[in-house]
Amino acid sequence: MNDGSILGIETSCDETAAAVVRSGEKVLSSVVSSQIATHQPYGGVVPELASREHLRAIVPVVRQALADAGHTYSSIDAIAVTQGPGLAGALLVGISYAKALSFAQKKPLITVNHLEGHIHAVLLEEKQKGAFDFEFPVLALVVSGGHTHLFLAAERDHGWVYENIGRTRDDAAGEAYDKVAKLLGLPYPGGPIIDALARKGNPRAVKFGPAQIKHLNRGTPRARQTPFDFSFSGIKTAVLRYVQVEGMQESIAARQQALAQIVKLKADDVLALCDRKTLDLVASFQYSVVNDLVAKTLNAADERGARTLFVTGGVAANSELRQVFEAEASRSGVPVYFPSRKLSTDNAAMIAAAAFPKFRAAEFAQADFSAEASLVLR
Ligand code: KG4
Ligand code: ZN
Numbered sequence: 581m582n583d584g585s586i587l588g589i590e591t592s593c594d595e596t597a598a599a600v601v602r603s604g605e606k607v608l609s610s611v612v613s614s615q616i617a618t619h620q621p622y623g624g625v626v627p628e629l630a631s632r633e634h635l636r637a638i639v640p641v642v643r644q645a646l647a648d649a650g651h652t653y654s655s656i657d658a659i660a661v662t663q664g665p666g667l668a669g670a671l672l673v674g675i676s677y678a679k680a681l682s683f684a685q686k687k688p689l690i691t692v693n694h695l696e697g698h699i700h701a702v703l704l705e706e707k708q709k710g711a712f713d714f715e716f717p718v719l720a721l722v723v724s725g726g727h728t729h730l731f732l733a734a735e736r737d738h739g740w741v742y743e744n745i746g747r748t749r750d751d752a753a754g755e756a757y758d759k760v761a762k763l764l765g766l767p768y769p770g771g772p773i774i775d776a777l778a779r780k781g782n783p784r785a786v787k788f789g790p791a792q793i794k795h796l797n798r799g800t801p802r803a804r805q806t807p808f809d810f811s812f813s814g815i816k817t818a819v820l821r822y823v824q825v826e827g828m829q830e831s832i833a834a835r836q837q838a839l840a841q842i843v844k845l846k847a848d849d850v851l852a853l854c855d856r857k858t859l860d861l862v863a864s865f866q867y868s869v870v871n872d873l874v875a876k877t878l879n880a881a882d883e884r885g886a887r888t889l890f891v892t893g894g895v896a897a898n899s900e901l902r903q904v905f906e907a908e909a910s911r912s913g914v915p916v917y918f919p920s921r922k923l924s925t926d927n928a929a930m931i932a933a934a935a936f937p938k939f940r941a942a943e944f945a946q947a948d949f950s951a952e953a954s955l956v957l958r
Pocket of ligand 2: 698
């Protein structure tokens with residue numbers, strides 16, 4: 581089975597997505613229905629609302645993906661679905677739908693780990709450019725709203741195997757962006773807006789020393805064993821303290837009120853409502869997060885002898901992260917690959933692509949599997 585069109589379904593968080601991908605590399609369609617408007621008033625994803633929105637969107641989104649690809653329910657070769665990690669209720673919507681479709685259409689069903697999906701977003705696009713050979717081991721930083729992981733990947737049999745050599749102890753990097761945005765009265769999700777605003781501020785204005793991003797138990801034997809772990813809750817608290825000490829609460833409340841009146845919010849509308857202090861603060865926050873992500877990843881690459889770097893997940897869309905990674909990685913001589921911005925955030929093309937090696941190996945799911953909110957990648 582060297583060819584095959586796979587319908588991918590992704591509902592692990594706040595995007596209902598479906599896509600058809602041929603042979604793990606040709607994206608025939610990719611439809612993403614975002615729930616941003618639903619979660620925006622809460623400044624973060626509300627799990628119950630996410631499940632409800634997936635239920636509403638799943639049928640039209642899959643129909644659209646098939647139509648865009650020129651496929652029908654019966655013409656696809658297999659169905660792939662995210663099994664985890666993610667929100668259990670949200671995952672269940674995609675899984676139940678995929679199981680029903682697989683049963684009704686007698687199509688094989690393949691389960692995919694969402695984190696491996698993010699890694700395949702990179703592979704998929706590199707294959708499209710004709711690059712098939714990566715030097716191993718590959719070190720992949722998967723950095724999103726729910727995850728901050730470092731995986732050392734090697735090739736085995738028909739696919740890749742992974743060793744998780746670093747993870748966040750508390751908040752994910754994207755979660756820190758979203759929480760900082762919320763506490764500064766900026767719209768959800770925080771990543772894209774902070775990315776845009778940070779360009780206008782001074783990244784050295786507020787000093788978030790390494791003490792703000794530290795292991796809770798620095799110096800302990802466990803910390804020494806896991807030198808590539810991350811922690812982002814400290815910097816979020818430091819931003820909060822800065823806001824309090826500098827008396828920024830009133831201007832934050834005023835911004836929140838003004839933004840609530842605008843129907844179709846653009847980055848320029850938000851920029852017009854931010855003073856210098858706020859711009860400097862977000863620029864300094866981003867500078868600190870980006871440098872921590874890059875420094876730990878490059879240290880890990882160096883210590884573990886990685887020959888290739890992948891940076892993927894929603895936060896990989898960040899322009900400063902891309903710039904700093906590219907500059908630092910080229911100095912160290914290790915090539916670094918990112919997905920396009922569209923495939924950095926959650927989508928189903930990456931799920932269909934990640935399923936392809938399993939499709940070729942006829943590694944199909946049994947009917948009794950369920951959602952695994954904390955599914956690990958090995
Ligand atoms: O991969 P993703 O769509 O969902 C998860 O698997 O979590 O990532 C969403 C996260 C959000 O936290 C969002 O704020 C962040 O990615 N994000 C960004 C940018 N675009 C999205 N963070 C920093 N800079 C960006 N440009
Ligand atoms: Zn994701």
